[in-house]
Amino acid sequence: MFARRIVVIGTGYVGLTTGACLASLGHRVVCSDVNAEKVAELSRGEVRIHEPGLAELVREGIAAGRLEFVVGSAGAVADAEVVFLCVPTPMGSGGAADLAVVESVAGEVRDVLPTRCVVVTKSTVPVGTSKRLAEHLDREDVAVVSNPEFLREGSAVHDFLNPDRIVVGSDTQDAAERVAALYARLGAPTVLTDAASAEMVKYAANCFLATKLSYVNAIAELCEQLGADITDVTEGMGYDRRIGQSFLQPGPGWGGSCLPKDTAALLQVAEAVDFEFPLLQATISSNAHQRQRMVGKVREACGGSLAGERIGLLGLTFKAGTDDLRDSPALEVARLLADNGAELIAHDPGLRGDEPELPAGLTLVDDPYQAAKGAAALVLLTEWQAFRTLDWTLVAEALTGRIVVDTRNHLDPDVLRRAGLSWRGVGRTPVTALT
Structure with missing residues (x-):
């Protein structure tokens, strides 16, 4: 398996687990967040999220030089091969998921994403978001992939590293296969769709x-x-x-x-x-x-x-x-x-x-x-x-x-x-x- 240059935008529950676990699989991961104080804490290996094994993985990734934390997303994606969007999608009016943060981040990185970069929605998003996001990015050379997470609080690290299945969806087959390959070491059943x-x-x-x-x-x-x-x-x-x-x-x-x-x-x-x-x-x-x-x-x-x-x-x-x-x-x-x-x-x-x-x-x-x-x-x-x-x-x-x-x-x-x-x-x- 080739190590990839990955950027994870958002260091909440899903983002931090995703970043730390991908780093443990050998990838080089940069996690970005808008909160400078939080970035400083994470850079010191201080994890406030109550999740067994997560703090240890973060510290191991930092020590190995495979995991780092930065403020802001635009500068972080300059040499990324894969960018994971792990930002909040809270319940909006009428129960619909609010995609304001997703679209805001997409707007920030749109013009600086490298050619052939893959943008991955990890946050839970409504059906049709990948198509909507691709239109928002307006970059024919950048593919959008859906890769939903199935993490349970209290066992998220275990769930990530021992998944029942990996689900990857894209209208661009090559992009879907590249994202699926990130998890190759886990040996889990993979659904490409x-x-x-x-x-x-x-x-x-x-x-x-x-x-x-x-x-x-x-x-x-x-x-x-x-x-x-x-x-x-x-x-x-x-x-x-x-x-x-x-x-x-x-x-x-x-x-x-x-x-x-x-x-x-x-x-x-x-x-x-x-x-x-x-x-x-x-x-x-x-x-x-x-x-x-x-x-x-x-x-x-x-x-x-x-x-x-x-x-x-x-x-x-x-x-x-x-x-x-x-x-x-x-x-x-x-x-x-x-x-x-x-x-x-x-x-x-x-x-x-x-x-x-x-x-x-x-x-x-x-x-x-x-x-x-x-x-x-x-x-x-x-x-x-x-x-x-x-x-x-x-x-x-x-x-x-x-x-x-x-x-x-x-x-x-x-x-x-x-x-x-x-x-x-x-x-x-x-x-x-x-x-």
Whole structure:
């Protein structure tokens, strides 16, 4: 495999992971960003993103001379063979992805891109963006390629270096093959297709996963009505190779930086061509219902009203292993609890306490026992492993109400029962404390 001269524009979650991992594969990578302070930190090997293995890869790349960080994009691309666009595409009006930053960066580099350079969209973008970007660049000697990422927060480095598949799409075959060759050392199945199909793959995959999660949450609610156990049900489902065991865990709803944005964007794309998509609409509606359902469980645990009740919360990030609060279902449940008059005391091992997303009226404390102190109920919202090994006898002593609402089915009900606590899960029979 030939080492390539690569520029990654944007050093956010996707950009930094992409740059560091490509450097680890032997390529020479320059990562550019508009934030001079961030560039200086990264140049020193200081990584603020909470992602296992990423900081180590960054420092290794710098030490090996294969990875560097610069301010600005125009100067960085002067000798690039491949330029990855890893810039924000936030949800805009009506749910459509906002491509303002993508187009702004394209405008900055358009006149300085080398001949035969390939521009790659790594950010999640609507179907048709590659064609639109090619028109915006207006460079017949520069090809545009779609190469969507499939990274999970908390395991992004592992996912990049051990991919299920590499998807590369372009209307220029040679350009697609050049981008695919960047990943040759990984030995992953590669899908070479046209640009529109590659862009569609990302949305189709994420929306399918969202639908799968909404379905499982609905089945969990039905299990509660019928006396079935969702844990046994999903185990029985998961052994079916047509279904698989992933994304079968019920919870307070799906969230994060991808699924809410991508489901809304695909709906908008469908509406733009007058295509009705009731299945996806139901997936989104079901997810909103799930947050309200968790609030109902807490309300029931508190005797029918949350007004004035002190509620302890375990976890606020959208998943364990991250510090990400973007569209976090845990955070949304917390907001709904506050709207119902609850006083909230929360602990999350991934948070510092200065996050602007934290709602007014919520107090973040340093340890889980403080969150339990004086609370009428304790609610687990994020599945941090450390919560499983708490001293539940101490938790029981700290609580005024002896009930734990486990929205992730993360805890062992028998352990809580022996500690004198009642347990309420999702899709499972409640467990009453030993008396």
